[in-house]
Amino acid sequence: MDRWESDEVLLRELTEALAEAAAVPPAFARAARAAYTWRTVDVxxxxxxxxxxxxxxxxxxxxxxxxxxxxxxxxxxxxxxxxxxxxxxxxxxxxxxxxxxxxxxxxxxxxxxxxxxxxxxxxxxxxxxxxxxxxxxxxxxxxxxxxxxx
CATH class of the missing domain: 2.60.40.760 (Expansin, cellulose-binding-like domain)
Known part of the structure; x- marks a missing residue:
C-alpha cells in the first residue's frame, strides 16, 4: 500500500519535516555566521x-x-x-x-x-x-x- 494514502497526509508530513528543518540549533547558526565573515579572508x-x-x-x-x-x-x-x-x-x-x-x-x-x-x-x-x-x-x-x- 502507498505510504501516503491521501494528499492531506503527504502535506501534513511535509509540513512536519519543514518545521524540523526550520529549527536550526543556535550553535549551528552562530557557526554559519562566523564562517560567512571569513568569506573574503583572501582579499x-x-x-x-x-x-x-x-x-x-x-x-x-x-x-x-x-x-x-x-x-x-x-x-x-x-x-x-x-x-x-x-x-x-x-x-x-x-x-x-x-x-x-x-x-x-x-x-x-x-x-x-x-x-x-x-x-x-x-x-x-x-x-x-x-x-x-x-x-x-x-x-x-x-x-x-x-x-x-x-
Missing part, C-alpha cells in the same frame, strides 16, 4: 596609508576649503591605488600599471566598474554619498580599499 585590505588631502595638516584651512578635488592614496603589498575624487567622478591609477578591473562599492554592493587601461588608469562616475570603497582585481589578485566617505 587583501588596502589601507589609506599614504595620503588624504582632506587630512593634510600642511594645507591651510582656507586652501583646504577651496579644494575641488580630494586626493587619496591606498597601499597594500606591492600595489598602490591613487585616486582623485571630484563632483564629475573618480579618476585613478593602479601602480605598478597592470591589466585589471576596478569596482566602486557601497554598503549595498557594486555601483560601477571600469577596466584598467595599459597605464593602470581608470575613470568612474560621481560616487554616491556615504561610505565607498574600491575593489581592484589585478593579475589574479583582489584587493579592496578601506571605506572612505567622499
Amino acid at each position: 587583501e585590505l588596502m589601507l589609506l596609508t599614504s595620503y588624504d588631502s582632506v587630512l593634510d595638516a600642511g594645507l591651510a584651512d582656507r586652501a583646504r576649503a577651496a579644494l575641488t578635488a580630494r586626493q587619496l592614496v591606498f597601499d597594500a603589498e606591492g600595489i598602490s591605488v591613487q585616486v582623485e575624487v571630484t563632483e564629475a567622478g573618480i579618476a585613478g591609477q593602479v601602480l605598478p600599471a597592470r591589466s585589471g578591473r576596478v569596482e566602486l562599492l557601497t554598503a549595498t554592493g557594486p555601483v560601477e566598474a571600469a577596466e584598467l587601461d595599459a597605464l593602470g588608469f581608470f575613470l568612474l562616475g560621481p560616487p554616491p554619498s556615504g561610505p565607498v570603497r574600491l575593489r581592484c582585481e589585478v593579475d589574479g589578485s583582489t584587493v579592496v580599499t578601506d571605506w572612505v566617505c567622499v
Whole structure:
C-alpha cells in the first residue's frame, strides 16, 4: 500500500519535516555566521596609508576649503591605488600599471566598474554619498580599499 494514502497526509508530513528543518540549533547558526565573515579572508585590505588631502595638516584651512578635488592614496603589498575624487567622478591609477578591473562599492554592493587601461588608469562616475570603497582585481589578485566617505 502507498505510504501516503491521501494528499492531506503527504502535506501534513511535509509540513512536519519543514518545521524540523526550520529549527536550526543556535550553535549551528552562530557557526554559519562566523564562517560567512571569513568569506573574503583572501582579499587583501588596502589601507589609506599614504595620503588624504582632506587630512593634510600642511594645507591651510582656507586652501583646504577651496579644494575641488580630494586626493587619496591606498597601499597594500606591492600595489598602490591613487585616486582623485571630484563632483564629475573618480579618476585613478593602479601602480605598478597592470591589466585589471576596478569596482566602486557601497554598503549595498557594486555601483560601477571600469577596466584598467595599459597605464593602470581608470575613470568612474560621481560616487554616491556615504561610505565607498574600491575593489581592484589585478593579475589574479583582489584587493579592496578601506571605506572612505567622499
